[in-house]
Amino acid sequence: MTKKGEPLQQGSLPRRVQRIIKISSGFNKPFFSIRPGHTASGALKKTPYTTDTTGQTMKDTIRKLAKEKNAIILAHNYVPAEIQDVAHLCGDSLELSIRAAETDADIIVFCGVRFMAETAAILSPEKTVLLPVEDAGCPMADMVTPEALKKRKAQLPGIPVVTYVNSTAAVKALSDICCTSANVIRVVESLDSEEILMTPDRNLALYAASHSSKKIHLWEGFCPFHNTLDRKTVSEAKKAHPDAFFIAHPECPPEVLAMADAVTSTSGMIRMAKESEHKKFIIGTETGLLHPLRQACPDKIFHPASPEMYCPDMKKITLEILKNTLEKESGRVTVPEDIRIPALKAVRKMMAIKG
């Protein structure tokens, strides 16, 4: 059973989020529209590595700089293909931060959005964490502010707060425990409370609620790009690819998840595609994931559920920007200790849940 939290008033949202909601409201376009940098199938076009003034490929220059500075380059599954190809590690945000913390690198360069670099800084306070595009943000993370969460907590005294890792460090610090799209059900079930407040993603909370008897108070946040996937678009994709297996991310709306053959996280999608007997897939998440899927399974075919599932903040980074970041060690992200310590507690509590 679910109960709605305080509805988000669009006028009270940060201006940046309002702008993105406005852009995403025009998303019900024909199924086969082509985004810049994508092929007709929605795949990211391969961008040849550019050559710099010394005649080296940009990839070689970046890797050389990283070696000189003892830096590790992390790339989220949604960033452009050429960035994923030059990175030392690719994956989802928490997995990358955990793996980077285990290395002896002095510098972490996080090719992704701000909350991801913050998570790396929470887990690796002794390392320098750099975010190449300083204004690369996540509209969903911006839909919950510490002030609004404090207010809601006061209305729900004693009810534990579960916060999706796609959130700011300050919001994590006010939470009892974090969750990912992969472990959300286990996290909810681990809590010794029959009522829970979940932030910021409403769809993820509804997904957890559909697998739990607990009462989940929703926060009205959402990913503008997963949330726009609708039944009509999925029906068209299924009609176009009748023998394809449809995998959806839990950030998609419940009516879309109900049409899916499987619901899982980005890492789960890669694992599932590798292990599955199916040869064709419709992928219900941000189109950047098509690149690692095609690399992991070159003999299989992947179609985007909608080419409109395109997060502009994830696509801001270029090889040139990455090179400049390493050269100048610019874009440093730090988390003050009074926020880092409680945020780390919420992340560690989640990491302690096995299974």
Ligand code: SF4
């Ligand atoms: S895809 Fe959605 S959840 Fe991920 S960074 Fe972009 S806006 Fe945030």
